[in-house]
Amino acid sequence: MDKELGAVQRRHWDADAARYHEDHADYLDTFFWCPERLAEAEARLLGDPTELAGRTVVEVGCGSAPCAAWLARHSSARxxxxxxxxxxxxxxxxxxxxHLLQADAASLPFPEDAADVVFSSFGGYPFLSDLGSAMAEVARVLRPGGSSVIAVNHPTAWIFPDDPEELTAAIPYFQDAYLEWE
Ligand SMILES: C[S@@+](CC[C@H](N)C(=O)[O-])C[C@H]1O[C@@H](n2cnc3c(N)ncnc32)[C@H](O)[C@@H]1O
Structure with missing residues (x-):
């Protein structure tokens, strides 16, 4: 990935961390796949957590780790x-x-074929300039036969308020209010 874009995304999220947690305080203590609140406890997109015992699971763009922490609490996975x-x-x-580490999705400090599962719940993928390289990185760390679940939003999601109850298109698509830059 473009190093400059990575630095911009880091500064954007560093600056936005407090607001993000204030706005989403009511659901950042569990594993939801999206603001629409698809709960992993019910959806089981990663399977039965008890079957992940002894496995290595990687989350990309974990933020303050509501999803990774839920998984660690409900399984014996690393x-x-x-x-x-x-x-x-x-x-x-x-x-x-x-275990948490600071890293860019485009360059994961993780060995090849070492993860049984790689997942991401709105973890930055929609904003990458080179999604192909980021997907190659997922493939690199995932062991053969491993699985991956990556949740992203549709590009037009930002014409709606960031509230699953409010589905009125209210924000012009081409305004820059949600771009991850300074
Ligand atoms: C919408 S938040 C979601 C965080 C978490 N998955 C959750 O459910 O609360 C997006 C996260 O992606 C991270 N992110 C953005 N660009 C990234 C990149 N290039 N590499 C890794 N993480 C990135 C941000 O720092 C932020 O924590």
């Missing part, structure tokens, strides 16, 4: 969360089995 923003990571709880 859960490794990466995020580009230290201000987001600092807000994560300490949970046994949960």
């Amino acid at each position: 859960v490794v969360g990466f995020d580009i923003s230290m201000h987001m990571l600092r807000r994560a709880p300490q949970v046994d089995g949960l």
